[in-house]
Amino acid sequence: MPNPSLSVLCVASECFPLIKTGGLADVVGALPLALERIGVKVTVFLPGYPDVLSGLTDKRTLVRLKDFPKGQARLVTGKTITGLKIIALDAPELFSFSGNPYQTQSGEDRADNAYKFSLFSKIAADIANGDIGRKRYDVLHAHDWQTGLAAVYLHLRGITDIKTIFTIHNLAFQGVFPNSILSEICLPESYMSRDGLEYWDKVSFLKGGVVYSDHITTVSPTYALEIQSDAEGMGFGGLLRSKAQNLSGILNGIDIDVWNPQTDTEIPHPYSAANLSGKKKNKAALQKAMGLRVAPNAPLFSVISRLTTQKGLDLLADLTDQIVENGGQLILLGSGDSEIENTFRNAEQKHPSEISVTIGYNEPLAHKIQAGSDAILIPSRFEPCGLTQLCAMRYGTVPIVGRVGGLSDTIIDAGPMALASGVATGVQFSPINLHMFSAAIRRSILHYATPKIWNKMVENCLAQDVSWEHSAQLYKVLYASSL
Numbered sequence: 001m002p003n004p005s006l007s008v009l010c011v012a013s014e015c016f017p018l019i020k021t022g023g024l025a026d027v028v029g030a031l032p033l034a035l036e037r038i039g040v041k042v043t044v045f046l047p048g049y050p051d052v053l054s055g056l057t058d059k060r061t062l063v064r065l066k067d068f069p070k071g072q073a074r075l076v077t078g079k080t081i082t083g084l085k086i087i088a089l090d091a092p093e094l095f096s097f098s099g100n101p102y103q104t105q106s107g108e109d110r111a112d113n114a115y116k117f118s119l120f121s122k123i124a125a126d127i128a129n130g131d132i133g134r135k136r137y138d139v140l141h142a143h144d145w146q147t148g149l150a151a152v153y154l155h156l157r158g159i160t161d162i163k164t165i166f167t168i169h170n171l172a173f174q175g176v177f178p179n180s181i182l183s184e185i186c187l188p189e190s191y192m193s194r195d196g197l198e199y200w201d202k203v204s205f206l207k208g209g210v211v212y213s214d215h216i217t218t219v220s221p222t223y224a225l226e227i228q229s230d231a232e233g234m235g236f237g238g239l240l241r242s243k244a245q246n247l248s249g250i251l252n253g254i255d256i257d258v259w260n261p262q263t264d265t266e267i268p269h270p271y272s273a274a275n276l277s278g279k280k281k282n283k284a285a286l287q288k289a290m291g292l293r294v295a296p297n298a299p300l301f302s303v304i305s306r307l308t309t310q311k312g313l314d315l316l317a318d319l320t321d322q323i324v325e326n327g328g329q330l331i332l333l334g335s336g337d338s339e340i341e342n343t344f345r346n347a348e349q350k351h352p353s354e355i356s357v358t359i360g361y362n363e364p365l366a367h368k369i370q371a372g373s374d375a376i377l378i379p380s381r382f383e384p385c386g387l388t389q390l391c392a393m394r395y396g397t398v399p400i401v402g403r404v405g406g407l408s409d410t411i412i413d414a415g416p417m418a419l420a421s422g423v424a425t426g427v428q429f430s431p432i433n434l435h436m437f438s439a440a441i442r443r444s445i446l447h448y449a450t451p452k453i454w455n456k457m458v459e460n461c462l463a464q465d466v467s468w469e470h471s472a473q474l475y476k477v478l479y480a481s482s483l
């Protein structure tokens, strides 16, 4: 019988709507709300970036941290406008800067990343244990490398009665630092071992989370299997295989209130599955706003993404002519690798009435694109879960995706069998290369030209449950097991 008053300290470096660079923030902003709805008490612990502190309501000082090693610090409690309970570490010497939390404007990792995230993780362990703040927690749930040391600090103190869960959102980010960091962050040399934090003669914070947590989750069942292989384990395959008994994949959901085509204030024409006329109007409005030819029957493809090798968008850069030559259009919103950015800028210059490229991060525009486009392109080389395909389905926008990770778990390919039984929700391709991606785009354009097929896919997308409801239950069971 699950403990009715189960309390969880969720520790992360991002949380929508306060601070976001990607899907991690969406998960940390939405999963705790879904857990609260099923009776789990969740508090989210975050670094006190200016946007975090200014975004809190009912803000007050919980405690001033007397022996903090880096200037003044206090814990601040408050709520997000979405109703999430937050504790923030207000430590101006560590966190009072704006912009990307991990990198400087020139794209370099911030020099004090190791120090500040280890201190943040140490305070997380203290809060979980009730040393600071008012209560002790049953579970410490930490996300990604920035918080990997929280379980290590509990281990250092011999605390074993707080259950530790560590979620890997992306194995590519491993938090690797020179081993000289250990003395700075108050961890004894004994942790520098193969069974500890040592990773190719350096220290990995991600490894800390994997080795010292009671259970590891990742964000889709397929990614949980992929990362246990040498080919896709990014150096962690063997270690993760050895943890197989305590490793599971739980699919992400999205916040279906934030992403709701019926109530979305960012889109000009709200709509629902019952009446899709608004979607057509949003398409026309989007084409107009982005300077494209207003063409109701042109398949409008979109991209909303970080522009990195992970996302495979360098492949798309070679296929823009193909899309245009086949009567399609493309709207891209994203930022990242400057080489990829430039190739898309060039494509836009070549086809100004068919391709629109916006380099940058723009939340309202992301909603307008989801609502107005016909299909979203996600040719990822690997994808732990992916959220944009879930948002797309919620808006009746058909995902065209690489068959990897969470993309393979969430999309049903429009192959002959799925079409015959009327269950397709998108187009998948594999392996991830130019040839197969090109064929997938061709196949999508053909399906688009057959309204019976396309409309059925749109209908199926809109009928998918992309909420957190089911997965929150799985986390609840995991938290409660063996407590």
Ligand code: ADP
Binding pocket: 021, 022, 023, 024, 026, 304, 305, 306, 333, 334, 335, 360, 361, 362, 363, 366, 385, 386, 387, 388, 389, 391
């Ligand atoms: P990842 O976390 O790997 O970047 P996900 O698909 O899990 O990929 O999550 C990406 C999130 O970030 C989604 O909410 C998506 O809408 C958002 N996003 C990505 N790029 C942009 C952008 N340029 N502008 C606005 N939102 C973006």
Ligand code: GLC
Binding pocket: 022, 023, 024, 027, 169, 170, 219, 252, 383, 384, 385, 386, 387, 406
């Ligand atoms: C990471 C992954 C993405 C996942 C997100 C949230 O950023 O790249 O696939 O959806 O985390 O878990």
